[in-house]
Amino acid sequence: MTATAEFEAAAGELTPLADYLGSVLRRLRALPALDLDLTQAHGNVLAENVLAAHPYPAFDQAGIDGYAARAEDLVSPGHGRPVRLHVVGDLSASSWRPARLTPNTCFSVAAGAPLPVGADVIVPVDCTDQGMAAVEIHQVPKRGYGIRHCGEELAVGAVLARSGGIVTPAVVAVLAASGIGHVVVRPTPRVVIIATGDELVEAGRVSQPGQIVDVNSHALTAAAAEAGAHAYRVGIADDDPEVLRSLLDDQVPRSDLIITTGGSGTGPGDMVRRVLSRRDGSRVGSVTFTDVALYPSSILGFGTIGSTDEVPIVCLPGDPGAALIGFEVLARPIIQLLAGAEPVFRPSVRGHLLETVMSPGGLREFRPALVAERRGGGYTVQPLAGGPRTLAGLAEANGLLVLGERVTTAAAGSTVDVLLLDRRR
Structure with a gap:
């Protein structure tokens, strides 16, 4: 037999x-579940949804380096003539004292600086003569340009990360930006x-x-x-x-x-x-x-x-x-x-089989294969020589061809299921 x-x-x-x-x-x-410091939680799976307790950005701020001004003061006095404003101060990301604009003035601001009261536009440095006491503006941006408003990216109560998701570096960044220092993870x-x-x-x-x-x-x-x-x-x-x-x-x-x-x-x-x-x-x-x-x-x-x-x-x-x-x-x-991850199984795709393969009846076979994306969409699946017991094939494979219990022959050109393997380089 x-x-x-x-x-x-x-x-x-x-x-x-x-x-x-x-x-x-x-x-x-x-x-x-356990509570972990945000940095220690990297790579773990969240055990509960994480909601924003604070808005992000936390206050109105400059999104670029430039000059904070009032849009109404940027109306050109004549054809081809630059707008001239008095620079009344410098604001950096560490500035904390409230600042207010008066007509025909501006503040030199760095990205992240608090927005002065009355300002509704940031003029990029490249659009000016970069003056220090007074600045000439050669190109006028639209109202609102260069400004990041409080909570425009993340409002209070927004879902920052969902239960079952992995704490990635980007998730760490979002949580930290929202004032969260600990999370509950598996x-x-x-x-x-x-x-x-x-x-x-x-x-x-x-x-x-x-x-x-x-x-x-x-x-x-x-x-x-x-x-x-x-x-x-x-x-x-x-x-x-x-x-x-x-x-x-x-x-x-x-x-x-x-x-x-x-x-x-x-x-x-x-x-x-x-x-x-x-x-x-x-x-x-x-x-x-x-x-x-x-x-x-x-x-x-x-x-x-x-x-x-x-x-x-x-x-x-x-x-x-x-x-x-x-x-x-x-x-x-x-x-x-x-670990609390969802889903627990590897992702799978359906692909076009490039070579006829035989499989033992009554058994679900997992066979090493190479999976490639096709031009125009879809995948091709190339079974590797030697079958599932060959270590060389497993080492080369980026997928596992899955042949069901009722399959004894899978013909070239047929559509088959394949699990996608991680191949981190």
């Missing part, structure tokens, strides 16, 4: 991916990554017979960080039940999510499943391992551990390609949910 036929034979016993993800995500809640999830297996050795060396370089803990730590988590790589855990239990117990107080790789199958050496499954009865926790209609990464584990504070745990396969796909499908949405 071929691999595809085996997949199809087992499809009736598999849990649909959508049903599985729904059951997992419904068990989780965003982390409790904390950044702390994610611990553990690779398991007696065969694993540290990166920086070449695999020998009986040895496999630990790829997963490094790759998944990077993936968790990219997803917005505080990611901690614990390293390699041997296939020793007591060592594994002790390690997991030790990580519970410092974690919001634990991710393991390897040992999730049904073989005699799959220690993670033996230690964490319900049948084990250990004090560590309770994890259910489910055969999911997913290719690759068909076996996924999820549950909680910890005797007092229960911490969610995700158990991914040991194959690096399967582990990375499993992270995208399961662990990344969990991190987003814990």
Whole structure:
């Protein structure tokens, strides 16, 4: 029997991916909110709407460098003759004493300076002879030019940022400008990554017979960080039940999510499943391992551990390609949910498939692909050679082609769904 036929034979016993993800995500809640200093809150997700308590700008002010004047005083005395005004003072952004204009006078002002009473236009420096005691104006702007009025950008009560949004540098700027120094946000999830297996050795060396370089803990730590988590790589855990239990117990107080790789199958050496499954009865926790209609990464584990504070745990396969796909499908949405982000799934587009691909029936396949925008709109999707288990393809991909459970052949020219991956340079 071929691999595809085996997949199809087992499809009736598999849990649909959508049903599985729904059951997992419904068990989780965003982390409790906390109040943070504005700068510390950068990168976190807002737990509530933020409203403007003060107007922005906070007062009428000059928006440019120039001369604050009255528009009625800028009427030219004759054809081609410049307007001449007396400069009665200088105002900078740090000026605080009230100033008032009288007829045929002006103030030299810097951008950000309070607007003198009576002024209704700022004449740009380039439109004048830049005089100090008196100034000649060669080009007259319209009334209101160069002025920023109180609250014209943000009025009191305006929504500055919405719950579920990320605190970006621009959001920090808006909040600071509105006089807000603290915000209520969801904390950044702390994610611990553990690779398991007696065969694993540290990166920086070449695999020998009986040895496999630990790829997963490094790759998944990077993936968790990219997803917005505080990611901690614990390293390699041997296939020793007591060592594994002790390690997991030790990580519970410092974690919001634990991710393991390897040992999730049904073989005699799959220690993670033996230690964490319900049948084990250990004090560590309770994890259910489910055969999911997913290719690759068909076996996924999820549950909680910890005797007092229960911490969610995700158990991914040991194959690096399967582990990375499993992270995208399961662990990344969990991190987003814990962080309070909306939506929890990556954005997707529909694109024009450039090459015919085969897919195992009964399984939802995620395959590395290159996505490009088409001239005139839309996208093209180029599947990468080697399929989803190929690390080289995953490293090159900027998207994941999604082929549904009923798809065995996707013909070139057909329209397909593709998840867009982050590629921050």
